[in-house]
């Protein structure tokens with residue numbers, strides 16, 4: 001098994017890359033997605049959140065109101081720790097399950113937006129950074145994702161710089177061009193990952 005950490009600043013095209021790697025056969029583990037799954041209606045995670053923060057954090061349809069919960073926990077470290085103590089072990093457990101289910105020769109890609117920020121590079125055999133200029137990212141976020149410009153700028157500023165991210169990269173996927181260019185680049189990267197997996201095993 002090769003553990004690949006995939007990261008990139010917001011709007012860099014990380015999700016596009018992750019989807020292409022999945023199409024090639026990677027087992028993609030998306031911690032943000034799992035963090036949403038472990039608090040879906042009917043889960044013990046959601047029941048504990050309601051117990052801790054009250055039924056006010058639920059929407060009428062019984063799903064978690066993330067904005068409401070966010071307002072509660074981001075103003076209070078102790079509450080944030082309480083929420084993390086509910087969510088993190090459940091995410092860890094699910095990640096473990098997915099890892100155990102993956103075949104021995106799997107290429108497991110961990111989609112980790114804040115890999116550089118949280119100093120997690122050493123957890124992976126290989127770190128791939130998707131890189132695009134701040135201008136390109138800003139354009140994608142405002143034009144394609146409908147974000148307000150000042151929100152997009154604030155999100156970009158709140159994350160690691162491109163330089164900091166590139167420092168921890170084993171492989172860089174430059175995503176400044178068209179999606180067709182990405183279609184051409186991903187198979188090269190896939191071949192490179194396979195090569196590293198096969199030489200590591202031998």
Ligand code: ADP
Nearest residue numbers: 009010011012013014015016140144177178179
């Ligand atoms: P991230 O996951 O890094 O935040 P996404 O993969 O969601 O970024 O990409 C942000 C937006 O830009 C999406 O709408 C995506 O389809 C688009 N996008 C990404 N790469 C390209 C590209 N090379 N050309 C055109 N659009 C792109």
